[in-house]
Amino acid sequence: MGGGGAITPTSAPSSPSCSLKSLSPEFAEYVAVSPVSDDDVESDECFVCDDDDTVGTFRYEYDNRQLREAKELIRRYKPGDWIEGAGGAKAEDYALPEITTLLLVGPRGAGKSTLVNRITRVFDKDDDPFAPDRAQVSCNSKSSGTIVLREYPVPRNSNAICIYDTCGWSSNPVKNSMMLHQWMTKGISHGEIATWDIDEGKMIRDIKPLGRQYSFLHCRTRKVNFVIFVVDGVSVLESIDGNKKGYTEILHETFMSPFLSIGDDKPVIVVTHGDRLSIQQRAHVQNALAVLLGIPVQQIYDIPGYDNYQTDMAILDMLRYCVQHAEQNLPLKLNYLLEVRGRETLNNMAEQLMRLDAVIEATIIFLCMVILLFRFSDKFLQS
Numbered sequence: 001m002g003g004g005g006a007i008t009p010t011s012a013p014s015s016p017s018c019s020l021k022s023l024s025p026e027f028a029e030y031v032a033v034s035p036v037s038d039d040d041v042e043s044d045e046c047f048v049c050d051d052d053d054t055v056g057t058f059r060y061e062y063d064n065r066q067l068r069e070a071k072e073l074i075r076r077y078k079p080g081d082w083i084e085g086a087g088g089a090k091a092e093d094y095a096l097p098e099i100t101t102l103l104l105v106g107p108r109g110a111g112k113s114t115l116v117n118r119i120t121r122v123f124d125k126d127d128d129p130f131a132p133d134r135a136q137v138s139c140n141s142k143s144s145g146t147i148v149l150r151e152y153p154v155p156r157n158s159n160a161i162c163i164y165d166t167c168g169w170s171s172n173p174v175k176n177s178m179m180l181h182q183w184m185t186k187g188i189s190h191g192e193i194a195t196w197d198i199d200e201g202k203m204i205r206d207i208k209p210l211g212r213q214y215s216f217l218h219c220r221t222r223k224v225n226f227v228i229f230v231v232d233g234v235s236v237l238e239s240i241d242g243n244k245k246g247y248t249e250i251l252h253e254t255f256m257s258p259f260l261s262i263g264d265d266k267p268v269i270v271v272t273h274g275d276r277l278s279i280q281q282r283a284h285v286q287n288a289l290a291v292l293l294g295i296p297v298q299q300i301y302d303i304p305g306y307d308n309y310q311t312d313m314a315i316l317d318m319l320r321y322c323v324q325h326a327e328q329n330l331p332l333k334l335n336y337l338l339e340v341r342g343r344e345t346l347n348n349m350a351e352q353l354m355r356l357d358a359v360i361e362a363t364i365i366f367l368c369m370v371i372l373l374f375r376f377s378d379k380f381l382q383s
């Protein structure tokens, strides 16, 4: 039965999107042909690797280069850069967001705040290796978890991409649905207090202002451009292979909410806690989620609690996926639509006039012919 059974940790992590169990074709080509130097200078020299150490060195260099390129792609990105343009529209015809906003949602303790820290860490490794974590992680059930919505630019100080960490779901799907609907339709703002429980919410509102002046005033409201749906892989496994069906039921019910989709695009799934599962169990969880939620397995990112190349690549892949899909669904500017519509209407009117013109001309010719015919027939009768 798949990878189910007892939960066992593994020391050999992998990510579906970037695992390199055997040499990929690009890597094989790279090893056979390209020399590696620090500045990636190309030359015509050929290298043929015949021992494991050399292959290991090339693989390390290759991985490093891939990671660097993937990070650069995210660092260079500006809203509008990845718009493909359709129906004759160009990037400047779209209503670009000030900053591309990604929303993290998921059950309580799924690892949303941890994911914020992990994403930040990928970039901090180059910028500031000793920078502290940003998001407050809850260490046990006594913690109330995230309550205040917070905006985290990625990388730190970026003005192109930001991630919003939110509170975990309640056990009541109706309340989840209401809160998610509000975020997706009205937008979200940094510092907003969010909780599912009305009584708890009132209590928090009374306490929090002690530490924060003017808490009733929020920062700028952001429209959500894409959603990241975070789930705990261990709870999913326990739910699909055990009796605790509630976890996957609530995942399914919430995931299917139409307002979580941006256009036709459903959220990406991030599976956490993979470091507590074996590789088979992780694959089993991903396949089960793909079937349960009706999405391709490539839309599910395995991001375990390891600090290694595979995890960093999976994070960067996931960010790229989100931003690309966010850009594909940006709305067109109103004045562009009006201009296009106006131009189309004018063209239609001109076409109709031309058609009318032809009809009038044909009628006049016909009438002239009739008059001539009458005249000739009169003369003929008189003679």
Ligand SMILES: Nc1nc2c(ncn2[C@@H]2O[C@H](COP(=O)(O)OP(=O)(O)OP(=O)(O)O)[C@@H](O)[C@H]2O)c(=O)[nH]1
Pocket (backbone or CB within 6 Å): 106, 107, 108, 109, 110, 111, 112, 113, 114, 115, 136, 137, 138, 139, 140, 144, 145, 146, 147, 166, 167, 168, 169, 272, 273, 274, 275, 276, 303, 304, 305
């Ligand atoms: N082993 C392991 N632990 C994780 C992982 N991700 C998160 N955790 C732990 O899970 C617990 C909850 O993590 P959080 O990041 O606070 O979860 P959250 O989704 O933000 O929780 P709420 O804010 O309450 O909704 C913490 O103890 C984390 O250390 C993971 O990938 N592996």
Ligand SMILES: [Mg+2]
Pocket (backbone or CB within 6 Å): 112, 113, 114, 136, 137, 138, 145, 146, 165, 166, 167, 168
């Ligand atoms: Mg949290």
